[in-house]
Amino acid sequence: MEPLTPLVRRVRPAAGDPEGALVLLHGRGADEHDLFPLLDLLDPERRLVGITPGAPLSLPPGGRHWYRLAGIPTPDPATFHASIPALDALLAELPVPFERVVLGGFSQGAVMSWALTLGPGRPRPAAVIALSGFLPRVEGWPLDPSRLGGVPVAIAHGSLDPVIPVAFGREARDVLETGGAEVSWSETPVPHTVDPGWIPALRAVVAGALPPTTPT
Incomplete structure (x- = not known):
């Protein structure tokens, strides 16, 4: 198997004591810089510490990858399984408990977000x-949609996506709704990209999932 490198990361500090964390995982061939601008868009008041990790694999045609296609x-089982403990270690270092973490990503990053929240024994x-991704089918990593029962989930996908067809986003929406998650669904006529039109709905999910803890 390809060697894994330690996870690099960019950190956007919270404005004060962090009330939670927002962790965004990039897509195939990108890096820790790719989704960094989304942190301020989704948490403009900087209530949360923001983290954008870089994946541990370097594969053709370049950039960082969470698993081999x-x-x-x-996903390729060996590289998929290898990335999970690396991400777990990063999440364990956060200054807030996992129940105050909004975890998300684009494409491969969305796939890993599902893996880390729906897989065996995963915390809530x-x-x-989940942006432009799919629910992974990997031997030895069954998914249990009921793990996110009652949890806010934002899923967005472009109907013109030629890389990961929108049917996979719709499937995730239907599966998570059946499992009891509070699903926000956005579908717009864009290709494999993050549509700026999704931002207000995503921002609302972040704000609603982590209401302010500061006494009023």
Whole structure:
């Protein structure tokens, strides 16, 4: 298997004592800089500490990867399983408990967000944001949608996506709704990208999942 490198990360500090954390995982071939601008868009008041990790694999055609491609929706099991403990270690270092973490990502990052919240024995986050991804089918990592029962979940996908067809986003929406999650769904006519039109709905999920803890 390809060697894994330690996770690098960019950190956007909270304005004061962090009331939670917002962790965004990039897509295939990108890096820790790619989703960093989304932190301020989704948490403009900087109530949360923001983290954008860089994936541990360097694979063709370049950039960082969370797993080796083996088709959709089937990540390569060896590299997929190897990335999970690396992400767990990063999440364990956060200054807030996991129940106050909004975990999300784009494309491969969305896939890993599902893996970390629906897989065996996973703890419950504050919310999940899945952009242009799919629910992974990986041997040895069954998904249990009921783990996110009552948890806010934002799913967004472009109807013109040629990389990961929108049917996979719709499937995730339907599966999570059946499991009892509080699903916000956005579908717009864009390709494999983050549509700025999704931001207000995503921001509302973040704010609603982690209401201010400062006494009024």
